[in-house]
Amino acid sequence: MIDIEILVKEKINELWKEFRIEEYCEFSPLSTSEIPSNGLVFVGINPSMSEEVKNRLNKKGDINCEFYKLTYDKNTEHRYFKKFFDISEKTGLNWGHLDLLYNRETSQKKVSALLKTERGKEFIYKQCMISKIVIDKLIDERNPRIFIVNNTLARDLLGNYHTTSPLHKSTHWIGYDFVWNEDYGTYVYKNNPFFFTSMLTGQRALDNGSYQRLIWHINYVKNKQNNIS
Numbered sequence: 001m002i003d004i005e006i007l008v009k010e011k012i013n014e015l016w017k018e019f020r021i022e023e024y025c026e027f028s029p030l031s032t033s034e035i036p037s038n039g040l041v042f043v044g045i046n047p048s049m050s051e052e053v054k055n056r057l058n059k060k061g062d063i064n065c066e067f068y069k070l071t072y073d074k075n076t077e078h079r080y081f082k083k084f085f086d087i088s089e090k091t092g093l094n095w096g097h098l099d100l101l102y103n104r105e106t107s108q109k110k111v112s113a114l115l116k117t118e119r120g121k122e123f124i125y126k127q128c129m130i131s132k133i134v135i136d137k138l139i140d141e142r143n144p145r146i147f148i149v150n151n152t153l154a155r156d157l158l159g160n161y162h163t164t165s166p167l168h169k170s171t172h173w174i175g176y177d178f179v180w181n182e183d184y185g186t187y188v189y190k191n192n193p194f195f196f197t198s199m200l201t202g203q204r205a206l207d208n209g210s211y212q213r214l215i216w217h218i219n220y221v222k223n224k225q226n227n228i229s
Contacts, residue, residue, distance in 0.1 A: 039094025
């Protein structure tokens with residue numbers, strides 16, 4: 001396991017103190033505490049928040065970051081992770097999950113609205129820079145793993161997308177330069193394949209046909225990687 005908490009805890013807490021007067025920092029942020037050192041990485045945008053959690057946080061009395069550790073028990077984990085278990089089983093790969101942002105908000109419109117103000121944009125950017133530390137730690141050019149980004153805003157925040165290697169490094173948000181790989185049929189960054197999809201669960205979830213193609217495609221790339229190694 002890769003210890004994510006030790007990488008981000010202090011930085012997230014400092015950021016929440018910096019923006020503590022803002023409404024979107026009213027509640028404690030949330031992050032995964034660890035990610036397996038191999039296998040799939042699912043990348044989302046931010047943690048949601050139920051009324052039950054909101055009530056608990058109102059009584060908490062501080063805004064220090066909270067961390068969660070997945071049990072990897074599909075009978076008890078949140079339904080959001082249901083398709084992650086399924087993809088893992090059908091590809092034979094371990095899986096982990098992270099969100100690019102740490103502020104709890106169920107409404108994606110409210111998250112996107114932050115980008116319309118300079119203060120909100122700065123807040124999003126500084127969160128992205130913390131997440132970049134995590135993703136840089138996960139990416140190994142010699143031992144690549146497969147990333148599945150299942151949110152359109154997360155895709156935009158990760159960087160730029162190219163058909164050939166760019167002449168200049170991206171400065172767009174996190175700043176990764178993804179280059180199309182014809183052999184894999186998807187984008188790669190430092191030899192790590194990235195799949196970009198819509199949500200895997202919920203009302204805007206990937207349709208069944210596209211979902212099955214995603215699983216096929218992951219297996220296809222996994223086999224290509226095995227043949228190279």
